[in-house]
Amino acid sequence: MFCYQCQETAGNTGCTQVGVCGKKPEVAKMQDLLIYVSKGISAITTRLRAEGKEVSKEVNHLVTLNLFITITNANFDNDAITARIKKTLEVKKELLNELSNKDNLPEAALWESFDESEYLDKASTVGVLATKDEDVRSLRELITYGLKGLSAYSKHANALLQDDGEVDAFLQRALASTLDDSLSVDDLVALTLETGKYGVNGMALLDKANTTAYGNPEITTVDIGVGKNPGILVSGHDLRDLEMLLKQTQGTGVDVYTHSEMLAGQYYPELKKYPNLKGNYGNAWWKQKEEFESFNGPILMTTNCIVPPKASYIDRLYTTGSAGYPGCKHIAGDIGEEKDFSEIIEQAKKCAPPTEIESGSIVGGFAHAQVLALADKVVDAVKSGAISKFVVMAGCDGRSKARNYYTDFAKALPKDAVILTAGCAKYKYNKLDLGDIGGIPRVLDAGQCNDSYSLAVIALKLKEVFGLDDINDLPLEFNIAWYEQKAVIVLLALLYLGVKNIHLGPTLPGFLSPNVAKVLVENFGIAGIGTVEDDIELFFGKV
Ligand code: FSO
Ligand code: SF4
Numbered sequence: 001m002f003c004y005q006c007q008e009t010a011g012n013t014g015c016t017q018v019g020v021c022g023k024k025p026e027v028a029k030m031q032d033l034l035i036y037v038s039k040g041i042s043a044i045t046t047r048l049r050a051e052g053k054e055v056s057k058e059v060n061h062l063v064t065l066n067l068f069i070t071i072t073n074a075n076f077d078n079d080a081i082t083a084r085i086k087k088t089l090e091v092k093k094e095l096l097n098e099l100s101n102k103d104n105l106p107e108a109a110l111w112e113s114f115d116e117s118e119y120l121d122k123a124s125t126v127g128v129l130a131t132k133d134e135d136v137r138s139l140r141e142l143i144t145y146g147l148k149g150l151s152a153y154s155k156h157a158n159a160l161l162q163d164d165g166e167v168d169a170f171l172q173r174a175l176a177s178t179l180d181d182s183l184s185v186d187d188l189v190a191l192t193l194e195t196g197k198y199g200v201n202g203m204a205l206l207d208k209a210n211t212t213a214y215g216n217p218e219i220t221t222v223d224i225g226v227g228k229n230p231g232i233l234v235s236g237h238d239l240r241d242l243e244m245l246l247k248q249t250q251g252t253g254v255d256v257y258t259h260s261e262m263l264a265g266q267y268y269p270e271l272k273k274y275p276n277l278k279g280n281y282g283n284a285w286w287k288q289k290e291e292f293e294s295f296n297g298p299i300l301m302t303t304n305c306i307v308p309p310k311a312s313y314i315d316r317l318y319t320t321g322s323a324g325y326p327g328c329k330h331i332a333g334d335i336g337e338e339k340d341f342s343e344i345i346e347q348a349k350k351c352a353p354p355t356e357i358e359s360g361s362i363v364g365g366f367a368h369a370q371v372l373a374l375a376d377k378v379v380d381a382v383k384s385g386a387i388s389k390f391v392v393m394a395g396c397d398g399r400s401k402a403r404n405y406y407t408d409f410a411k412a413l414p415k416d417a418v419i420l421t422a423g424c425a426k427y428k429y430n431k432l433d434l435g436d437i438g439g440i441p442r443v444l445d446a447g448q449c450n451d452s453y454s455l456a457v458i459a460l461k462l463k464e465v466f467g468l469d470d471i472n473d474l475p476l477e478f479n480i481a482w483y484e485q486k487a488v489i490v491l492l493a494l495l496y497l498g499v500k501n502i503h504l505g506p507t508l509p510g511f512l513s514p515n516v517a518k519v520l521v522e523n524f525g526i527a528g529i530g531t532v533e534d535d536i537e538l539f540f541g542k543v
Pocket of ligand 2: 003004005006007008009010014015018019020021022023028072073
């Protein structure tokens with residue numbers, strides 16, 4: 001196996017024996033094959049569109065779910081991945097028959113096998129290292145990882161019955177382009193930026209889907225303690241799954257708690273209205289082994305990030321959507337279908353209530369509409385000097401001790417600086433009690449990592465209010481933490497929006513070759529992180 005798609009990759013060069021995430025070699029290889037056939041089907045759909053033929057939503061959803069399944073920590077279930085490969089090959093065969101011109105299609109578009117025993121051999125020839133040139137490989141993977149993130153956001157929008165055919169068409173065209181040996185490094189750099197453009201569109205689509213279905217996030221105080229009823233803990237990112245579970249648990253005596261990225265569900269009017277939505281339990285994804293144990297009740301993983309579960313709670317762990325883990329019950333249900341969570345609810349009734357691990361509350365819900373509603377206050381605070389700077393600290397949390405940098409950095413910030421955050425990165429500092437500036441909390445949490453879109457909308461609005469020509473002239477710094485591929489699309493989207501000098505940590509991606517890293521440094525001022533003291537001085541001067 002070879003996988004270097006996430007921040008925790010072994011030695012920052014690649015997992016080769018087993019994933020640091022727990023991914024086994026066979027699963028890694030089958031994920032490679034799933035990506036390969038998804039690229040193959042995308043070459044066909046791209047040509048079908050060029051021939052003026054329709055590509056159905058079902059085919060678009062097939063490709064996006066395939067990519068989502070291969071995101072770090074989403075799906076460890078070999079059988080589920082194999083079934084996706086088989087299904088994709090079946091659909092690919094049908095689409096190939098619709099093509100008028102089958103000349104010069106890439107091998108991935110033509111390869112087929114309906115004998116599963118052949119899959120592993122094929123998989124061993126189509127992984128990341130099949131691209132020999134280091135820079136081409138780096139750019140192909142950078143694009144593919146961005147597209148994986150874009151697929152995740154598209155899938156969440158699709159679950160709320162919102163589609164953007166242009167995003168899907170781009171996604172498939174770009175995927176197919178990663179098979180094209182005629183593209184130069186410059187072509188691939190251009191495609192990387194175009195991926196960022198569609199990243200913005202994808203996040204805008206999801207923002208529209210979420211706010212249309214559930215209203216605009218609003219300032220919300222979320223309890224982090226526990227109640228007396230048994231509970232179900234919902235993790236991952238899928239708000240539609242949360243909604244279905246809230247409906248089905250009403251009146252059952254079972255409460256629903258959010259975990260990690262699902263915290264953002266608490267901010268939406270149409271979700272927080274459910275009386276059985278209790279607080280948020282625990283922290284970012286990587287602490288789940290202890291926290292799922294002490295939760296006592298069933299846990300529903302709607303997406304990544306799954307940590308291979310302990311035997312003590314595996315019978316309480318359920319997956320749905322893109323998520324999967326061998327030995328865990330998977331709750332079925334396609335886009336537009338009502339999922340049946342009754343088995344989870346019945347199990348919850350027999351479980352003890354959660355054990356309290358924290359008490360108190362956190363405040364969030366500062367997505368664009370809420371912040372813009374406070375715009376006058378914010379602008380006045382900047383003009384009067386009460387707020388000196390905003391620091392975007394969005395992104396992911398993770399196991400690495402090096403990430404304590406973000407806690408220390410948040411603590412060391414001048415008291416007149418405000419953190420803008422989104423994603424699970426916030427758990428490094430959202431319980432620190434950093435206070436407020438004239439009623440504006442010093443940590444403004446917009447929501448999930450895709451809600452980084454909100455942070456961009458806020459920045460663009462501030463640019464307009466202050467009459468600036470360039471977003472980089474705002475009193476705004478970017479110090480972003482990354483872990484998996486959704487953070488890659490967020491990064492590419494920010495680059496597309498013209499944001500310069502983003503600091504990315506705790507390490508720069510291992511999949512960036514020295515030359516590709518150089519392009520990002522020279523054109524966009526991308527940099528890693530230093531010590532807390534040096535970085536504070538860099539952003540604020542001597543304090
Ligand atoms: Fe975190 Fe996991 Fe949002 Fe990621 S829970 S790490 S970027 O999946 O999705 O921030
Ligand atoms: Fe390694 Fe990350 Fe790939 Fe898992 S997802 S195998 S930790 S690089």
